[in-house]
Amino acid sequence: MNTVKDRISEMIDGKRVIVKKPELLAPAGNLEKLKIAVHYGADAVFIGGQEYGLRSNADNFTLEEIKEGVEFAKQYGAKIYVTTNIYAHNENIPGLEEYMLGLKEAGVAGIIVADPLIIETCRRVAPEIEVHLSTQQSLSNWKAIQFWQQEGLERVVLARETSADEIREMKEKVDIEIETFIHGAMCIAYSGRCVLSNHMTARDSNRGGCCQSCRWDYDLYRLEGSDQEVPLFAEGDAPFAMSPKDLNLIQSIPKMIELGIDSLKIEGRMKSIHYIATVVSVYRKVIDTYCADPDNFEIKQEWLKELDKCANRETAPAFFEGVPGYKEQMFGNHSKKTSYEFVGLVLDYNQETQMVTLQQRNHFRPGDEVEFFGPEIENFTHVIEKIWDEKGQELDAARHPLQIVQFKLDKPVYPNNMMRKGN
Amino acid sequence: MTKPELLVTPISVDDIVPLVEAGADAFVIGEQRYGLRLAGEFNREDVAKAIALAHANGKKVYVAMNAIFHNEKVEELAEYLRFVSSVNADAVIFGDPAVLMTAREVAPEMKLHWSTETTGTNWYTCNYWGRKGAKRAVLAREINMDAIIETKEQAEVEIEVQVHGMSCMFQSKRSLLGNYFEYQGKVMEVENHKQQKDMFLHDKERGNKYPIFEDDNGTHIMSPNDICIIDELQDMLEAGVDSFKIDGILKSPGYILAVTKIYREAIDLYFENPDLYEDKKDELLEKIEEIQPANRPLDTGFFFKETVY
Numbered sequence: 001m002n003t004v005k006d007r008i009s010e011m012i013d014g015k016r017v018i019v020k021k022p023e024l025l026a027p028a029g030n031l032e033k034l035k036i037a038v039h040y041g042a043d044a045v046f047i048g049g050q051e052y053g054l055r056s057n058a059d060n061f062t063l064e065e066i067k068e069g070v071e072f073a074k075q076y077g078a079k080i081y082v083t084t085n086i087y088a089h090n091e092n093i094p095g096l097e098e099y100m101l102g103l104k105e106a107g108v109a110g111i112i113v114a115d116p117l118i119i120e121t122c123r124r125v126a127p128e129i130e131v132h133l134s135t136q137q138s139l140s141n142w143k144a145i146q147f148w149q150q151e152g153l154e155r156v157v158l159a160r161e162t163s164a165d166e167i168r169e170m171k172e173k174v175d176i177e178i179e180t181f182i183h184g185a186m187c188i189a190y191s192g193r194c195v196l197s198n199h200m201t202a203r204d205s206n207r208g209g210c211c212q213s214c215r216w217d218y219d220l221y222r223l224e225g226s227d228q229e230v231p232l233f234a235e236g237d238a239p240f241a242m243s244p245k246d247l248n249l250i251q252s253i254p255k256m257i258e259l260g261i262d263s264l265k266i267e268g269r270m271k272s273i274h275y276i277a278t279v280v281s282v283y284r285k286v287i288d289t290y291c292a293d294p295d296n297f298e299i300k301q302e303w304l305k306e307l308d309k310c311a312n313r314e315t316a317p318a319f320f321e322g323v324p325g326y327k328e329q330m331f332g333n334h335s336k337k338t339s340y341e342f343v344g345l346v347l348d349y350n351q352e353t354q355m356v357t358l359q360q361r362n363h364f365r366p367g368d369e370v371e372f373f374g375p376e377i378e379n380f381t382h383v384i385e386k387i388w389d390e391k392g393q394e395l396d397a398a399r400h401p402l403q404i405v406q407f408k409l410d411k412p413v414y415p416n417n418m419m420r421k422g423n
Numbered sequence: 424m425t426k427p428e429l430l431v432t433p434i435s436v437d438d439i440v441p442l443v444e445a446g447a448d449a450f451v452i453g454e455q456r457y458g459l460r461l462a463g464e465f466n467r468e469d470v471a472k473a474i475a476l477a478h479a480n481g482k483k484v485y486v487a488m489n490a491i492f493h494n495e496k497v498e499e500l501a502e503y504l505r506f507v508s509s510v511n512a513d514a515v516i517f518g519d520p521a522v523l524m525t526a527r528e529v530a531p532e533m534k535l536h537w538s539t540e541t542t543g544t545n546w547y548t549c550n551y552w553g554r555k556g557a558k559r560a561v562l563a564r565e566i567n568m569d570a571i572i573e574t575k576e577q578a579e580v581e582i583e584v585q586v587h588g589m590s591c592m593f594q595s596k597r598s599l600l601g602n603y604f605e606y607q608g609k610v611m612e613v614e615n616h617k618q619q620k621d622m623f624l625h626d627k628e629r630g631n632k633y634p635i636f637e638d639d640n641g642t643h644i645m646s647p648n649d650i651c652i653i654d655e656l657q658d659m660l661e662a663g664v665d666s667f668k669i670d671g672i673l674k675s676p677g678y679i680l681a682v683t684k685i686y687r688e689a690i691d692l693y694f695e696n697p698d699l700y701e702d703k704k705d706e707l708l709e710k711i712e713e714i715q716p717a718n719r720p721l722d723t724g725f726f727f728k729e730t731v732y
Contacts, residue, residue: 086732087544087563090570090577115542116551140519143497147520159491161596166494190491190641193541193594198565199646200629202730206541206565209732214593218624220603220635222616227717232622237607240624242599242642319596326602 008260009294018291022256023263025081025179026280029270030059034069034080036273039416040375041284044079045069046112048269051099052084052092054136054208055269067106079109083269084122085134087192087206088115100126112157114192123152130154132179136192136206140166142173149176155262160186161319164252167259177262182249183279183307184267186318188214188242188329215243238332245328248315250307251299253286256320258294274342274361277418278310281375306379309340309420337423343370344419347404349412356409358398364421365397372409374417382409426694427659428483428666430583431683434463438676439476445680446687449483449666451516455638456496457503458487458516459540460591460645462671462679471510483513489538490640491594492519500525508533514558523556534558536583540591541565546577553580559665564590564650568726572662581665586652587682588670589634590724593644600637620673623718632718634673645673650724651711653689654704660693674716681714 008020026042028034037045047069048060061069061082070080082103086092100122103111110130113119114137122129132155133139133148140159148156155177158167162180171178187194195205196213203209220232220240233239247267249256256264264287266279282303290297307315313336316328344358364370366384373379387395390404398405428448433439439450452465452473465473474484486507492500500522507515508530515530517523518539526533537543537552538561549560559581562571575582600622604612616622620636624644631647659667669686671679685707693700715721 087542088548089566090545090573093545093547115545115548117545117547120547120551138491140491140493141497141521142494143500143521143524144492144519147524162493169494188597188599189593189595193491193539194592195541195565196592196644198725198730199592200626200631202728204565204730204732206544207730207732209730216626218626218633220600221623221625221632222619223621223623223718232604232612232616233607240603242595242597244597324597326606329597329599329602329606331603331606 008258015293016295018257018294020257020260021287021291022261024280024283024287025263025265026276027184027266027269027271028069028276029055030061031065031069031072033271033273033276035072036416037276037280038073038076038078040277040280042078042280044081044109044263045073046081046083046265046269048083049099049103051095052086052088052118054083054085054206054210063102063106066103066108070107074107080107081110081112081130081132082108083112083134084118085112085114085136086118086208087136088117089207092207093117096121097125100129104129110154119151119153132177133157134191135159135181138190138192142170145170145174145176145178149174155179157181157265159190160247161190163322164255164259164320167261171260178260179263179265180256180261180320181247181267182253182256182264182283183247184271185246185313186244186267188244217241241329241331243330243334244318244324245316245330246311246313247318248307249317249320250282250286250303252317252320253283254290254294254297257287257290272342273345274418274420275310278306278373281373282306284375302379306373310338312336312338340371340420340422342418343421344398344405346372346374346413346415346417346419348415349409351412354408354410355406356413357404357406358419360398360400360403360405362401362421363397363399364419368421370419370421372411372413372417372419374414376414377411377417380411382411424663424694426690427664429683429686429690430485430666430668431679432462432669432671433473434671434676434679436465436469436472436476438463438679439473440480441676441680442683443477443480443482445683446691447482447683449485449513450477451485451487451668453487453516455490455640457490457500459489459518459594459640460643460672461487462674467506470507470512474510474512478511485514485516485536486512487516488522489516489518489540492521497521497525501529504530504533516561517557527556536561537580538583545570546574549574549582550577550579553578559583561585561668564646565725565730567728568655568658571664571726572658575659575662575664583666583668584659584664585650585670585724586656586659586667587650587686588668588674589645589649589672589719590670591643592633592646594641596641598637599642600635646724648720648722648724649715650726651708651721652723652726653685653711654708655723655726656689656693656704657697657700660690678714678716682711685710
C-alpha cells in the first residue's frame, strides 16, 4: 500500500512539491460574499438556499441567485456546494424533490447533507449532484466513514472532535474525500446532538433555529439531599460557561496537507465580506506557499496578524491537536472587538489621475490611516487626504453607507480590493 | 391491536425482578464505554445476569451501544458484539454506523435498534435505517404527537417513543465541568466532582435547572423537566406505537419502580377498555405527581409543543 505521503508530494527537479493541493472551501451568506470569496481565492464556496439549510438567520440564496453564483464561480473554475443539512421532520418532506431539481438546474456541484432522507432524495432525482455528509452527523471513526462510502457518498465532513492521528487512520483505511474545518466558530457539542435551543427557546437547532444557548452563562450547583442547593462558585467568580474559542488551524495547515485532507473549510455564512476576504486570502497564501516548497516553509507573522484583523473572538486549534482544555473556552467577560473595521470597497482606480473610487462601508475621514489589501496587491497603509463625492463635491467625511467616494492614492489598487481602518 | 412494549431502564441487576413484577416488558442496559446516558452501569457479568433473569421471566433486554465512537474503540466493537450475542441479548441499540457495519460482520442475526436520540425526526429516515438492517427506530424527543402518529403509520420498522423521564439536550466531547473547575483553580474539585451526577446548571432567566454530568462520552446536559404523558397515551396506543420507554436516568430505583407500575396500569386499562383509561388517567397522573422529586417538574415535552426555526 502506498503511504499517504507518496500520493501527496513528488520530487520535481530535486525539490519536493505538493501535488495534491487541498480545496480551500469558503462560506458565503449572499451573492456579494460568494463573489468576494471566489475572487479572493476560494476553490469552492458553500452557500445556503431558502430551505433545508441550517442558518435561518442568514440571507440565504434563491434558486436564481444560486444559478448566478454557480455561473460566476465557473469563470474562476470554482465550485458551489449548497448546505441542505437539516434533520428534516415529516412536514419538511413535501417540496424536497422539487428543491433538489432546482439545485440540479442551477448547476451546483454538491450538497452538504446530514439526513438520509435528503441523501436518498437527491440521489433519486438529481444524481448529478455530489453528496457530501455534513458535520451534523458527527462522523468520528473510519468504520462509519466506510459505511457512508459504501452508500455512495463522494465526500464526508468530519466531526470537529477528530484529531490529526484519527484523520490519518481514516485516510489510510477509507478511500473517500475528507473535508475538515480549519477556521471559524464551532459547536461545543457534537453537531447534531444538541437541542438546547429547542428546550430553552422552542427553536429547532437541527433545522436552523439554533439560538446559541451554549454562549450563555449558567450557575453551577450541587444538589445535596433532596433540596439543598450548594453553589460551586464563590461570590464574584465567573459563572459556568461552555463557549468555545473560535477554531484557528493556520499552524496546522502543513500537517493537514500532508495528511491528504481533500478540502479545508472555513466556517461563517453569517460573516462579512471583510471577514471572508481576509480569512480566505490568508489561507490561500498559506496553502500555495506550502505546496510550492513544503520543506522550506514557515508560517509568516504577517499572516497571523492579518487573521487577527478580522477576528471577533479569541481563537484556538481545538481537537486537531488534542482534547481542548479550559484555555480553549471563554469564561467571564470575553467579548473581543475586532481590531480593524472594514471601511471601503474599491470599485475603480484611475492610473493617470491616481484617483480611487470606493463604496463606503463605514465612516472614515481625511487624516485617517487606512490599509488596503486584496489578491492583486501587497497590503499597504495610506493616510487619507481630501475626499470627494461622485459629483466632485469635497466631503469632510465619508459618512453614508454605500456612498460612492473618491480620493487620491499613489499606489494602484483593483476592483474588490478592500480598505480597512484600525479601531 | 397489540399492547406496546413497556421499556424501562434499571439501575442494577437487583432491579430486574421487581421491575418485571411491576410490569416492565423489556430493559435497556449497558456500560458507558459503549452506551449513552444509561440509568445504571452494567458490566459484562451484570449484563449476563440481567439477561438471564429477564429471560427467565419472559422479558427482553436491549444492550446499548449507541455512543459516538472514535477510531480507538472501533476494533473492540466486534468483541463486545460477540459477547452481547453470546449472552443472548434481544437487541443492540446503535447510533453510529460503525456498530451496524460491525454487526453485519460478526453478529448478523442480532436485532438492531437505531437510536441517536436527536436525529430520528422523520419516517423516511426511520425506514432508511430499517433498510440498512435496523428492526426498530427510536424517535427524537423533539417531535410532536401528530408527527409521531404519522411516522408510525408510514414506518416499516418498530417505533419506540420515550413517554417518561428526562431527555438529553446536549453532548460535548469536552470535559466542561472539569474545565470549569480547572479554570477556577479548584484542582481537587476536578477529581471529587467531575464524575458525580448531582450537579445542575441554573438558568436564571428561564428559572430552569438542567442536570449536568460527565462520563467517558463527554459532558451531558439534561432537560429541566421530566416528560410525563401518562394521561395522553391514547393516540399512540391507538396508532400501535411499538414501544413506550420510561427513562430512569438520575432517578432512584423506587421511583422507577413506581412509575413503571403506573404506566403498566394505564396500558392495561386501555386494552381492557379505552373508557376505563379515560376515566382513570387523571388519577394516574396525580399518582406520579405525588412521587415526583421537587426539583423535577413534569411536562409533556415536545408532544404538544411546536418549535420554529
